[in-house]
Amino acid sequence: MSWDFTGGRGGAGGGRARLPSYVPPHLRNAPVANPYNAAYGYSPYSAVYNAPGYGQYGGGGYVLGGQQDFAPRGRGRRGRGGQRRNEYESSSSPSFADAIAEKFDELEVLGEEEAAGGGGGGINFEAYDDIPVKATGSEVPPPVERFDEIDLGEGLMQNIRRCKYSKPTPVQKHAIPIAVAGRDLMACAQTGSGKTAAFCFPIISTILKNGLNSGPGGTRTVAQPSALILSPTRELSCQIHEEAKKFAFKTGVRIVVAYGGASIQQQVSVHQSPFYCLLPLLVLLVNSVVHAHGHFAAFVWWHIQGSDVGLRLFNSVSFFFYGICCVVQLYNLEKGVDILVATPGRLADMIDRGRVSLKMIKHLALDEADRMLDMGFEPQIRKIVQQMGMPPPGQRQTMLFSATFPDEIQRLASDFLKDYIFLSVGRVGSSTGLISQKIELVQDMDKRSHIMKLLHGQKANGKRDLTLVFTETKKGADALEYYLSMSGLPAIAIHGDKVQMERERALRSFKAGVTPILVATDVASRGLDIPNVSHVINFDLPKDIDDYVHRIGRTGRAGKSGLATAFFSDQNMSLAKPLVELMKESNQEVPPWLNEYAKNSSNIYSGGGRYRRYGGGGGGGSRHGGYDDYRNDYSGGGYGGYGGASYGGYDSGSYYGDNGYGGYAAPPAWSGLGGGGGGGYELGTEAVVASGWDM
DNA sequence: AGCGCCT
Numbered sequence: 266m267s268w269d270f271t272g273g274r275g276g277a278g279g280g281r282a283r284l285p286s287y288v289p290p291h292l293r294n295a296p297v298a299n300p301y302n303a304a305y306g307y308s309p310y311s312a313v314y315n316a317p318g319y320g321q322y323g324g325g326g327y328v329l330g331g332q333q334d335f336a337p338r339g340r341g342r343r344g345r346g347g348q349r350r351n352e353y354e355s356s357s358s359p360s361f362a363d364a365i366a367e368k369f370d371e372l373e374v375l376g377e378e379e380a381a382g383g384g385g386g387g388i389n390f391e392a393y394d395d396i397p398v399k400a401t402g403s404e405v406p407p408p409v410e411r412f413d414e415i416d417l418g419e420g421l422m423q424n425i426r427r428c429k430y431s432k433p434t435p436v437q438k439h440a441i442p443i444a445v446a447g448r449d450l451m452a453c454a455q456t457g458s459g460k461t462a463a464f465c466f467p468i469i470s471t472i473l474k475n476g477l478n479s480g481p482g483g484t485r486t487v488a489q490p491s492a493l494i495l496s497p498t499r500e501l502s503c504q505i506h507e508e509a510k511k512f513a514f515k516t517g518v519r520i521v522v523a524y525g526g527a528s529i530q531q532q533v534s535v536h537q538s539p540f541y542c543l544l545p546l547l548v549l550l551v552n553s554v555v556h557a558h559g560h561f562a563a564f565v566w567w568h569i570q571g572s573d574v575g576l577r578l579f580n581s582v583s584f585f586f587y588g589i590c591c592v593v594q595l596y597n598l599e600k601g602v603d604i605l606v607a608t609p610g611r612l613a614d615m616i617d618r619g620r621v622s623l624k625m626i627k628h629l630a631l632d633e634a635d636r637m638l639d640m641g642f643e644p645q646i647r648k649i650v651q652q653m654g655m656p657p658p659g660q661r662q663t664m665l666f667s668a669t670f671p672d673e674i675q676r677l678a679s680d681f682l683k684d685y686i687f688l689s690v691g692r693v694g695s696s697t698g699l700i701s702q703k704i705e706l707v708q709d710m711d712k713r714s715h716i717m718k719l720l721h722g723q724k725a726n727g728k729r730d731l732t733l734v735f736t737e738t739k740k741g742a743d744a745l746e747y748y749l750s751m752s753g754l755p756a757i758a759i760h761g762d763k764v765q766m767e768r769e770r771a772l773r774s775f776k777a778g779v780t781p782i783l784v785a786t787d788v789a790s791r792g793l794d795i796p797n798v799s800h801v802i803n804f805d806l807p808k809d810i811d812d813y814v815h816r817i818g819r820t821g822r823a824g825k826s827g828l829a830t831a832f833f834s835d836q837n838m839s840l841a842k843p844l845v846e847l848m849k850e851s852n853q854e855v856p857p858w859l860n861e862y863a864k865n866s867s868n869i870y871s872g873g874g875r876y877r878r879y880g881g882g883g884g885g886g887s888r889h890g891g892y893d894d895y896r897n898d899y900s901g902g903g904y905g906g907y908g909g910a911s912y913g914g915y916d917s918g919s920y921y922g923d924n925g926y927g928g929y930a931a932p933p934a935w936s937g938l939g940g941g942g943g944g945g946y947e948l949g950t951e952a953v954v955a956s957g958w959d960m
Numbered sequence: 961a962g963c964g965c966c967t
Contacts, residue, residue, distance in 0.1 A: 497964060498965080499964095524966090608966085610965040611966050612965095613965090614966035614967070636963095641965075645965065737962065738961095738963085739962090761964060761965085786963060787963045788964065807963090808962075812963090
């Protein structure tokens with residue numbers, strides 16, 4: 266094993282020989298500092314991967330390395346419950362973590378000015394002033410103006426300060442008191458307004474208050490998280506995991522992420538290796554280091570994410586820890602997890618295999634909840650929530666978050682909730698005014714030349730200005746990536762047909778500004794928080810207006826402004842009307858031709874969207890203006906499915922809940938250690954693949 | 961019909 270990640274590649278240019286630093290393939294042998302001028306050698310087509318320069322990709326690393334799959338985080342010794350663990354924490358591992366935290370906080374003080382200037386956590390709160398808020402339901406807890414009005418626990422409060430969240434965003438002001446009160450919640454808030462923290466804070470806080478779930482004691486091979494957070498894409502789950510780790514820094518709350526893309530088998534086999542017997546020793550030796558690093562990494566990365574040099578350095582450093590970390594985390598999985606962040610498919614699979622039990626779940630959060638409950642996902646979610654041993658509504662807290670919440674979906678969701686509060690913050694899905702929306706009439710055949718004009722026009726803006734381009738299909742994304750690349754523009758594509766490693770590589774490369782153009786399908790449309798996306802181009806418009814809202818929400822985040830350009834073609838007639846309504850709501854200038862289309866098409870296309878299956882459908886159009894609590898639509902008749910609800914079908918969990926599956930040694934775990942990326946090239950592509958998420 | 965989501 267070599268630590269020289271640049272080996273055989275001709276290095277990364279002068280002066281870097283000593284420090285392992287990752288250089289993207291297409292920049293090797295090129296002047297490092299100028300990605301724009303670098304010969305852009307990457308192509309989506311497999312032939313290129315087989316070229317010599319990509320040898321390491323094809324090699325063993327990826328195949329056997331698998332990827333981050335199940336990544337327990339935190340320190341060891343779950344022992345016999347909270348007490349025991351706290352004891353452990355205070356005596357052993359925190360010493361190092363404390364030292365780091367202290368250093369970190371010192372650094373914080375020094376860097377205060379800069380961060381306030383828009384780096385770090387600087388949120389432009391003025392952008393959120395004076396936005397309408399609606400909260401409906403019984404006995405709604407009043408909002409707070411400051412985090413310290415609620416007793417969230419000292420550890421969490423300290424982390425909130427570390428994150429520089431000096432003041433809650435509107436959705437946080439309202440959602441946190443509701444959630445801390447233990448109420449069920451359906452929350453609808455603008456993109457980029459801090460929803461993740463809104464459900465993470467109460468979960469972490471409550472877990473700290475109630476003590477960590479003690480489990481059955483003795484040997485436990487089944488993870489029993491007390492909170493479950495589901496999201497519709499792997500990348501979003503990673504991102505939530507990274508966020509949550511920052512919030513749980515040094516609190517002892519363990520957060521694990523689980524998503525697909527690698528086989529479970531290979532991970533189980535690690536347990537059978539001779540190495541396994543060394544694990545306890547290794548854990549004792551390096552646990553504190555790794556733990557501190559893991560959490561610290563999230564903070565560090567958060568602060569240096571804008572820096573290309575920082576990225577490389579960080580990748581190298583964390584790769585060193587990574588090798589150790591993987592081993593430790595394998596061991597830790599069976600020690601328990603408090604908060605599990607997962608995508609539905611992998612979670613259901615793990616439950617089936619008896620590796621995870623939901624019977625201790627106290628909090629359930631669905632991020633992008635309307636997506637999770639639409640046609641494609643709803644059966645899976647229903648299975649997980651209702652048939653896999655999770656306590657029923659009333660015995661758990663359920664929180665649904667999204668920027669959009671169609672009535673049909675609200676109706677479905679009420680099955681999962683009990684006596685919930687509906688919270689609506691802001692008028693439409695997008696952040697009013699922050700995102701400047703332009704619609705251009707471009708027919709399909711003209712789209713390529715048109716996007717070239719746009720991109721060349723902004724090329725001079727500098728590499729920190731990222732452009733996110735959405736296409737309708739995966740093929741379309743690949744094709745456009747290829748076209749742009751061939752035309753000399755540094756673009757990279759991300760979609761669900763790429764293997765996970767490529768997906769993460771694309772995202773990392775985009776975030777770092779190495780390939781400042783990302784061509785994406787809807788895999789990237791929801792939830793992803795990518796700083797410095799200044800322009801979203803809807804190369805193909807989505808069929809559903811809500812998808813449009815989420816897509817353009819990738820820019821204009823945290824109070825910054827952004828531009829969204831859409832190519833409107835004859836294929837998009839059905840979108841004309843809702844699009845016009847949306848733009849009027851957000852005070853955007855509507856092109857006259859689009860207004861015409863909207864008038865003419867309104868008779869032809871009435872309902873629509875992907876929700877039509879759910880019948881009812883309401884009056885079709887104008888619910889944009891903010892989503893309302895659908896319960897209010899029923900002036901007379903009883904609330905249908907809402908309320909007490911019949912949980913007759915609920916399976917109390919005997920199949921999954923108990924310990925009958927002890928035979929499964931627990932697993933695997935490739936850590937979500939921050940950056941990870943670079944090193945993978947040489948050694949374990951594990952690092953690349955496993956690299957959690959670069960936040 | 962197109963995205964996503966366990967092997």
